[in-house]
Amino acid sequence: MAKLTKEQLFFWKLKHDRKWYVEKFLKIRNKQAKIISFVLNPAQKIVMDIIEKDEREGRLKRYIVLKARQMGLSTLFEALIFHDTANNDNKTSLIVAHEDTASSNLFNMSKLYYEELPDLIRPMKKYSNGRVLQFENPENDESIKKDNPGLRSKITIATAGTGEVARSSTNHNVHASEVAFWPDASTTMLSLMQSVPDETNTLVVLESTANGVGDYFHDMWNKAVRGENEFTPIFLAWFVDPTYTRNFPSEAAKQQFLEEISIISTDGNGGQVRTYEWELMNKHGLTLEQLNWRRYTIANKCQGDEEKFMQEYPSTPEEAFISSGRPKFSIKALKKYQTITKAPQRGYLQLCPDGGVSFIEDPNGYISIWKHPEPGQFYCIGADVAEGLVEGDYSAACVGNSETFDIEAIWHGHIDPDLYGLELQKLGKFYNDAYLGVENNNHGLTTLTTLKKQEYWNLYFSKSYDKISEKVTQKLGWTTSSRTKPLMIDKLAEFIREFYLGIYSDLIISEAFTYIIEDNGKTNAQIGCYDDTIMATAIMLQLLLEGKGDSYVPEIPIDQRNNIKKDIIDPLFESNESDEFSD
CATH class of the missing domain: 3.30.420.240 (Nucleotidyltransferase; domain 5)
Incomplete structure (x- = not known):
């Protein structure tokens, strides 16, 4: 194979190196309302790595993403769809949101990507009307247009529950945003999936925070986890986001927080029990600042309701899908069990x-x-x-x-x-x-x-x-x-x-x-x-x-009866203070 010139290498990377393209050329509007370069955050990197690995191995790119709020996933998926559509001929992409406001926001992302591109790589645009971004020669003279038609590719933005969702007969990329909140998601997705060819150069993403149990998204997630469909399940816990952290006002406040979560109590069986926050920190390697953010968010953004926090900012998929009925089993106990579950x-x-x-x-x-x-x-x-x-x-x-x-x-x-x-x-x-x-x-x-x-x-x-x-x-x-x-x-x-x-x-x-x-x-x-x-x-x-x-009641030593106690105790207490935990 002949060595590529710099110009050839540039245009090859333009089409094939997604991460390079996204971080080199795309711009986003950050939370401070400033236009900045798109630099992948940790959650976006996790998803990007999975997609690129599947592409290298020739797998069908089908993903269902369960996430905490504000992880930047819509920004990433719109970027990937924009890259594919703005650099290839005859691509048709569809982005579907759960409500009109969200649809407008998603369209504005793609519009900003286009507007901030360097002239050299910005494709011709026929029109951009708030719903469709079409990359085609805008010239009305057909003889001129015939010689240089442009890409003939387009990105369509739609709102779930409207007739516009299934207009296109073929879609190469589909992003279903916040699908757990769609009206009649099952019927809409049935139509959408028929529009996507089973080809490795296509992409389908179902992405959402959870909205209770028993709906289409919950069912699709469970089937993906069990390997009963082609979708790869991707879960992104709240602590993946490095911005979900809150500093303490003083070192004394931090020390007091540590003392609160380090309290050891005794249950009715004589067993030593740690606080849930300690167990969460111990299992996932969280910092005190992350736990401080969690406590602040529960109090100020989730009406003091820990279960609402679990649905909006889950640590595990099970937390995300909180039952909307009256639970039979102790939620407090189940949360503790979650800290010691492990892969079999x-x-x-x-x-x-x-x-x-x-x-x-x-x-x-x-x-x-x-x-x-x-x-x-x-x-x-x-x-x-x-x-x-x-x-x-x-x-x-x-x-x-x-x-x-x-x-x-x-x-x-x-x-x-x-x-x-x-x-x-x-x-x-x-x-x-x-x-x-x-x-x-x-x-x-x-x-x-x-x-x-x-x-x-x-x-x-x-x-x-x-x-x-x-x-x-x-x-x-x-x-x-x-x-x-x-x-x-x-x-x-x-x-x-x-x-x-x-x-x-x-x-x-x-x-x-x-x-x-x-x-x-x-x-x-x-x-x-x-x-x-x-x-x-x-x-x-x-x-x-x-x-x-x-x-x-099991009459055996605590450290054997419930490995739960043993597994959640910090090694510090296992080494020098083991007498505290003997029966």
Whole structure:
């Protein structure tokens, strides 16, 4: 390949080096109303790196971005769309906002990009009317225009819920801004997605802060996280933004703040408990100034409501999607659990020729493991059975340690009920022939039949008293009824509130956040959400308690009973002040 001249290299970079183009030529209006060069902030760099990596690897560029407020993501996506449209022929781009004011703001961004470009690289513009920025020769003389037509590319700005959204038959770039606030987002996005070719030179971005649960954006986010669509999920917590920090008025005020968040209290079980702010700082490496900004923002911008702050400025995706119903599980406890969740090993189980079971690591596997089985340890498994439809509920199983009450593994996925029986057989055998309780609903009977055929011996039987015969009868599997469901969910709520369970799964905590008490007093997942791991965990807990009594509280050392306490204690206290934490 011949060496490029400086001029050739310049025009090559103009088309292909997005970051160079954005930071070299584009201008933005900052919060002080000054026109400045566009320099990528940390959040924008995270997103840019993901997009450029996908482009290098030839992947389809489809993204769903869940973010805290004012991260500069719209500014970035408009810049990327502007770059592609203003440097290539025949490109059609569409930007859709949730309201007219936002649409105008987005158009003004693109307009400013164009106006501030150097003359050398500014494409011809046919018109700019507040809704369309068209790069084409404005000459009315067709003979002149034929020889030099310009790019024939355009950027259209639209507002969701209006007829203009789906006018274009083909779009190469689509930015759906604040899609969680669109009216009828599902119908609009269905139309929009048909307009985008499945080509690697196209871009689709769904970007929004959260707006509760059960809507189109929440559903698309969950499916992206589970790998059920082509969208790459990108979450940007509030503390990614370096401007979300607030200095203290004095060193004394800073020291007082540190003392407040460092308070250690004792819970009803004798365990040492840190403040949530301390745990947040410890898990994410936050500064005191960042926590000071958080506290200030809650008080002054979120009406003193921490849950409103969590939705507007989340630390985790689960915080963003706060349930709009009355939660069954303690939000305070769930927030604490979020500080100790961790990534599991993902994979699947395989039967070995010798009759044993081995774990095969695979990022797409149905099984998540936080701790592998220990010889001689007794485990219980609670299993919820779904129909097996791709779009329906999930089948889920939770593995609990009978000594520590930690959830050490979960199985979660779509599968036919009979095949699920084979998976549960392997899971049970892997965890030392675990005591297995399978919900005996319609589909559960199919799963249980498979387990019986496979001669899995350690199965749970429901017990009931027959008043007529005065005998106790047994039925294979766990029976969830109007009588047993409130009892099992109440017990799970107690164990979560008191931190008796060790839960390290973001999925379980996510479902717990959106599990609500309905107006009639019944408990269920909020509309558009799931509760499969909640039901599996509740069944597992009943099995763990079966031989210990309903009022059982784990009687083991604090540092073993709830690794939660151990995991959130700063290493400073583990080294020199360990006596404080002994039982």
